[in-house]
Amino acid sequence: MPQMPKRVKFRKVQRGRVRGVASRGNTVAFGEYGLQVLEGGWLSAEALEAGRVTVAQFMRGEGRLYIRVFPHKSITSIPAETRMGKGKGEPEYWAAVIKPGMILFEVGGLPEQSARDCLARVAYKMPFRCRFVKRQAS
């Protein structure tokens, strides 16, 4: 089941704009290797879940997965063939707001080649261009 917040202050939020680049959450912090996004936008909870399932099926309990983003934002939509007006639509799905440079997934406890293969499969499921990154030396 896709992730969503347990408690929110408001059911619906304004759309907003994805401006600028990631100034935090843009380095590998927990695992050894990560998947860095090169474009900004919304990442639906379903897409995030698809990535998680892909990793789970690839790793089969070998390594560790870290998901660095969470779908905090509710996205509303108006049903088809509905006249305009009558207020804002109902929440359709939940999404994470993604800025270029953010790390979406991190893996640890895997050899580099396995991590590359694993995250390449995840990248295929993502709606953004992504790249494989390693932990930076201090």
Place this chain on the structure above:
Amino acid sequence: MAEALVLKSEVRNGLGGRDSARLRKNGRIPAVVYGHKETPANISVSKDDLTSILRQHARTLSVEVGGKNETVLIQEIQHDYLGSTVLHVDFRRVSADERVRTTVDIELKGIAPGVISGGVLDQPLHKIHIECPAMAIPESIRVKIDALVIGQVIHVKELDLPAGVTVLEDADAVVVQVKTAQALEVVAGAEGANEPEVITKKKEKATDEE
């Protein structure tokens, strides 16, 4: 430990984003030298020279500032948002006999038998805070995991440290361990609320009264 390398620099007069961007366009990296209660010096260094020094994992080096050599520690390196390009470097003045606080990487050596027998290697601590002589900062702290079986843990207090190095972390902090493999849940349960709880939702009684 790397030898004290020499990095040539030029004093920069123009400050701010535009001048820095111009410098980067010309193959130079803006930097600053500060510390020891002396006036900070705004300098620029060659990108190629700096990249070469960083590739050698140098932590302390000698920077030529206005014809005078200063021993400095690389205090901070700013990267762009993708972490690929160096934008700015902070150099901190140090003296040869000074002890400094810094972070070094933890490098795992060997293959844990626990991993071969189906465990998962978990490394909560990738970097460690240490205090050591400025001229003897280790490149990394090596941890042998040749004998690590499932359920075994290596703590900070069990690390083999080079001479003169003091750890500033909690002694009982876990550096690396081998855990039992737990398959990630592939299909999560369908139960649970479809919508989150709204904490500002008005109570039904209040709406009835209206």
